[in-house]
Amino acid sequence: MILELDCGNSFIKWRVIHVHDAMIVGGGIVDSDQTLMDQIRALACVQVTACRIVSVRSEEETDALTSLIAQVFAVQAQVARSAPEMAGVRNGYEDYQRLGMDRWLATLGAFHLAKGACLVIDLGTAAKADFVAANGEHLGGYICPGMPLMRSQLRTHTRRIRYDDASAERALVSLAPGRSTVEAVERGCVLMLQGFVRTQVEQAREMWGEDFAVFLTGGDAPLVKDSLPDARVVPDLVFVGLAMACPLN
Numbered sequence: 093m094i095l096e097l098d099c100g101n102s103f104i105k106w107r108v109i110h111v112h113d114a115m116i117v118g119g120g121i122v123d124s125d126q127t128l129m130d131q132i133r134a135l136a137c138v139q140v141t142a143c144r145i146v147s148v149r150s151e152e153e154t155d156a157l158t159s160l161i162a163q164v165f166a167v168q169a170q171v172a173r174s175a176p177e178m179a180g181v182r183n184g185y186e187d188y189q190r191l192g193m194d195r196w197l198a199t200l201g202a203f204h205l206a207k208g209a210c211l212v213i214d215l216g217t218a219a220k221a222d223f224v225a226a227n228g229e230h231l232g233g234y235i236c237p238g239m240p241l242m243r244s245q246l247r248t249h250t251r252r253i254r255y256d257d258a259s260a261e262r263a264l265v266s267l268a269p270g271r272s273t274v275e276a277v278e279r280g281c282v283l284m285l286q287g288f289v290r291t292q293v294e295q296a297r298e299m300w301g302e303d304f305a306v307f308l309t310g311g312d313a314p315l316v317k318d319s320l321p322d323a324r325v326v327p328d329l330v331f332v333g334l335a336m337a338c339p340l341n
């Protein structure tokens with residue numbers, strides 16, 4: 093079985109798939125290497141024979157994780173590396189190595205699925221948008237604070253914005269003007285995300301008319317999907333690209 097890991101800035105998403113048909117055996121989202129190991133080991137009868145990783149963490153953190161995996165499962169993890177060109181997509185950065193690997197892989201995955209022009213939106217700790225033209229040219233993209241960063245900046249830099257996670261969740265039953273601090277902040281940040289996403293779609297329309305696909309991924313995709321009815325929500329888009337970048341045979 094193949095262990096796949098997407099190491100983001102706040103969380104690690106993992107899943108275990110069968111080698112032959114890519115059927116998903118299990119998966120989850122964790123906030124530490126140790127919890128990751130515990131969760132994988134808790135899956136009965138899993139024999140990890142290969143591992144592929146995408147990481148936007150430091151080289152040291154990624155090395156520590158690959159060592160742990162070598163120790164626990166006796167496999168050498170394959171770590172996805174940047175490339176100037178792959179699977180028909182040309183990296184649009186001046187220095188291709190600077191483009192975040194999560195963005196690059198999501199872009200590869202999206203172009204593979206769309207087989208044409210696409211806009212890729214990934215809403216995690218950071219909110220990211222990337223544009224790929226029909227000929228596979230990656231045109232670049234945008235990076236903004238995502239929901240967790242917007243909310244924590246407000247909490248950190250003000251005296252009187254304080255609330256707990258449970259009330260934050262309750263506040264999102266509607267997006268009407270907030271009548272409490274928690275509603276005002278949570279709804280305001282969601283509207284920021286929706287505005288970000290709409291602006292990207294407008295830009296794609298200016299370039300490509302109606303001839304493009306929109307892909308939506310990342311933990312906070314559900315917060316904007318109603319304002320983007322034509323978007324394809326693909327939670328595992330980074331894993332689609334990861335399998336392309338690290339084919340393991």
Ligand SMILES: Nc1ncnc2c1ncn2[C@@H]1O[C@H](COP(=O)(O)OP(=O)(O)OP(=O)(O)O)[C@@H](O)[C@H]1O
Binds near residue numbers: 103
């Ligand atoms: N089960 C979950 N565990 C943690 N966060 C979740 C979960 N489901 C949804 N989320 C939301 O997902 C967001 C984090 O998204 P994601 O996991 O894509 O971030 P990340 O990969 O760490 O960040 P980035 O991609 O910017 O590096 C959080 O704001 C949280 O609200």
Ligand SMILES: CC(C)(CO)[C@@H](O)C(=O)NCCC(=O)O
Binds near residue numbers: 192194220235
């Ligand atoms: C933007 C983040 C932090 C989002 O995970 C990641 O893609 C990253 O570290 N990128 C490097 C900077 C860049 O993409 O220009």
Ligand SMILES: [K+]
Binds near residue numbers: 099194216
């Ligand atoms: K990510």
